[in-house]
Amino acid sequence: MIQSADFSVEEEIAKMKAISSRMGGIVTFLGTARDFSKGHDVVKLTFEHYSKMAEQAMLKIRESALEQFSIIDVMMIHRIGEIGIGENIVLIVVGAEHRQDAFTACAWCIDELKKTVPIWKREETPDGQIWVEERP
Amino acid sequence: MIQSADFSVEEEIAKMKAISSRMGGIVTFLGTARDFSKGHDVVKLTFEHYSKMAEQAMLKIRESALEQFSIIDVMMIHRIGEIGIGENIVLIVVGAEHRQDAFTACAWCIDELKKTVPIWKREETPDGQIWVEERP
Amino acid sequence: MPHQITIRFFAHLKDLAGMESVSLPFEQDCPLKQLIAQLEETIPALKSRGGIQMAVNHAFVNDEAIIHPGDEIAFLPPFSGG
């Protein structure tokens, strides 16, 4: 899901837990806005996306993760628009019977999101705005 | 920390975020009580611990993780006493500048906790109580 | 939609192109690379693009893809979400 509103990690985990009582491990990745990046200060972030394509790419990651890992479910949210330092950017929640599968799938999903979802970050720095293009 | 009370994932993540504005990734492992284990139903869990030794072992894991991984901080909570199906058992929150370090450290901490912290799980099943001894 | 195509720019390409999107009259199928060549004449800054991926109707394509009237073409710089 792509949205400008913030999300609650607790609520998203609660939704994940509600899916199955077989769930033994939930691994979560939360990406937040840092005040420093590659040697310069950052004051604020703005995320832009190619709406339809980004939604499709997120769905594809979910389907592919469910196919290739022994997990029960995976949920992804990415925020767009203006995001202040310390605020939430992205959340990935993976529920599995066993923790190793959840760790592997969660790390894979965030890597894949960065590679395949058309979302772009603009950093506002004391010296102006920078569109970030490297994959961290 | 070892406690019988439940914890709030959101609050623990908020505490982690407050530690540093350099934090870019927070990886969380939440272990919850499953209703099924190694072929039998589980109705309830009870955790027992060797208090002083368990606290020491948890501190040692934290120190060791801070030493060997590029992370900003790590926080661990394990509950003891009675725990119903679907309830939280253990939480590990790792904050880092970069996500790979957070994933690696979080997975290491939960492995290490299972290996080195004197905590024991008793499963209540429809056929009686079982002290679990294998390392999952 | 028929007889025209829409071209969309994102991130720094939007700044380079000076616009977010443009609709152009378009009558006859042609390879994407031909369309790009034409655009580069109008917007020379596009020539400096590196690592750009192209999408047609929300699917990644290469330069050889054939563009039809009604298509939505997008210039996508390297992503930086997450």
Place this chain on the structure above:
Amino acid sequence: MPHQITIRFFAHLKDLAGMESVSLPFEQDCPLKQLIAQLEETIPALKSRGGIQMAVNHAFVNDEAIIHPGDEIAFLPPFSGG
């Protein structure tokens, strides 16, 4: 504390021993293995222990460790936290 030691049992060993802990009179230093041998005579079920680790004063030790009056000795079955 002097002139006695405390022995603690956990998890299924607590059930086997029929007690959580016991304090025994103890005057003279001796190796842990000697103490364990004595305990096994009193509580035969302890003989069947597998994968048990021993701790003295909250630190892991092996059978050769020397026990002193005042020590706390713990029988620790394989852990199952997390």
